Amino acid sequence: GAVVSQHPSWVICKSGTSVKIECRSLDFQATTMFWYRQFPKQSLMLMATSNEGSKATYEQGVEKDKFLINHASLTLSTLTVTSAHPEDSSFYICSAREPSRDRVGYTFGSGTRLTVV
Amino acid sequence: GENVEQHPSTLSVQEGDSAVIKCTYSDSASNYFPWYKQELGKRPQLIIDIRSNVGEKKDQRIAVTLNKTAKHFSLHITETQPEDSAVYFCAASTGGGNKLTFGTGTQLKVEL
Numbered sequence: 001g002a003v004v005s006q007h008p009s010w011v012i013c014k015s016g017t018s019v020k021i022e023c024r025s026l027d028f029q030a031t032t033m034f035w036y037r038q039f040p041k042q043s044l045m046l047m048a049t050s051n052e053g054s055k056a057t058y059e060q061g062v063e064k065d066k067f068l069i070n071h072a073s074l075t076l077s078t079l080t081v082t083s084a085h086p087e088d089s090s091f092y093i094c095s096a097r098e099p100s101r102d103r104v105g106y107t108f109g110s111g112t113r114l115t116v117v
Numbered sequence: 118g119e120n121v122e123q124h125p126s127t128l129s130v131q132e133g134d135s136a137v138i139k140c141t142y143s144d145s146a147s148n149y150f151p152w153y154k155q156e157l158g159k160r161p162q163l164i165i166d167i168r169s170n171v172g173e174k175k176d177q178r179i180a181v182t183l184n185k186t187a188k189h190f191s192l193h194i195t196e197t198q199p200e201d202s203a204v205y206f207c208a209a210s211t212g213g214g215n216k217l218t219f220g221t222g223t224q225l226k227v228e229l
Contacts, residue, residue: 032214034216034217044161044206045219046216046217046218093160093161095217097214105151105163106163106210106217108161110160111158111160113158
């Protein structure tokens with residue numbers, strides 16, 4: 001099946017620094033990538049939808065200047081958490097729609113555990 | 118936008134019993150309803166999904182039912198096993214590659 005590779009799987013950074021998370025579609029072209037954030041014992045909350053070659057669409061309440069999304073190619077989308085603070089510590093997961101015409105589905109990256117100290 | 122509610126938040130069953138998790142959605146345009154199992158620190162794994170042109174779907178011990186009129190759908194797990202213990206999420210989408218909106222999750226615990 002379709003595979004999305006996400007890395008790093010975990011990262012610890014100092015408060016005030018920036019962190020970049022990458023998601024790559026390995027065997028298909030992902031024209032749209034979704035970025036989710038999941039706090040402990042909570043659900044996946046959509047942060048933004050990125051479309052290749054255009055600006056991302058952010059969900060209400062998500063700061064676009066803080067969470068920079070780039071989707072410059074059909075196989076790579078990146079999320080940069082700028083000036084990270086401890087409250088940004090969370091599990092970040094990307095997702096892309098499966099490419100099959102015959103089925104509707106979404107494939108997920110393995111997630112990135114971000115800890116800001 | 119879409120709002121998906123999920124109940125119960127926690128569910129404990131004895132091994133071999135059945136478990137039922139229920140979700141309601143608000144957007145009548147939603148037409149794709151997947152269920153995911155997530156283990157701690159891992160990505161969500163699709164366990165079953167249903168489209169709005171179908172009322173029920175079954176895959177071995179897992180089944181999903183959909184009531185479009187009432188805008189609710191349910192996950193049924195029969196003959197539960199300890200390895201079924203995890204967090205389960207329902208989700209809804211209007212399809213066409215549109216975003217998934219997740220329910221709040223159910224922590225299922227299967228006790229020996």
